[in-house]
Amino acid sequence: MFFKTLNIIHVFLVLGLAALGAASFFFGVGFVNQFSMSGDVYIYIIPTLALLGYFTSNYIFRKQLSTIDRKESLQSKQAKYQSAVILKYAFIEGPALFAFMQFMNQGYTLYFTIGACLTIYLASLKPSKSKVVEELQLNNKEQEELK
Numbered sequence: 001m002f003f004k005t006l007n008i009i010h011v012f013l014v015l016g017l018a019a020l021g022a023a024s025f026f027f028g029v030g031f032v033n034q035f036s037m038s039g040d041v042y043i044y045i046i047p048t049l050a051l052l053g054y055f056t057s058n059y060i061f062r063k064q065l066s067t068i069d070r071k072e073s074l075q076s077k078q079a080k081y082q083s084a085v086i087l088k089y090a091f092i093e094g095p096a097l098f099a100f101m102q103f104m105n106q107g108y109t110l111y112f113t114i115g116a117c118l119t120i121y122l123a124s125l126k127p128s129k130s131k132v133v134e135e136l137q138l139n140n141k142e143q144e145e146l147k
Contacts, residue, residue: 006127017119028104049095057091
């Protein structure tokens with residue numbers, strides 16, 4: 001049930017971003033050929049948010065994993081791992097949503113590219129049993145329980 005829940009959350013987050021990206025592509029103002037940086041503060045905000053989201057997600061994820069005691073029960077470890085993974089996904093999803101929304105409004109290709117790259121990165125974070133075993137450093141007994 002643990003992996004099923006993680007996979008469902010992951011799939012819906014990725015599909016949601018992909019749907020928003022497609023909607024912004026087809027129903028937005030279109031790609032703008034004439035790019036002007038004057039008066040557009042989002043040209044600085046969106047890349048900064050994307051970088052902050054990426055680095056913050058990894059930092060907080062590692063920090064939360066380090067607080068998990070190896071002597072805790074498997075269910076407790078799974079619950080903490082699940083909350084850490086969801087928080088990691090949220091820090092990636094937020095800037096991607098913002099980038100797609102700004103692309104829909106302004107049409108700058110950079111915004112769409114950043115949103116698409118963050119979506120692809122989020123898709124690459126698909127949870128798996130081997131990742132959980134490695135990241136939680138589960139012993140043999142816990143690995144058997146997990147299966």
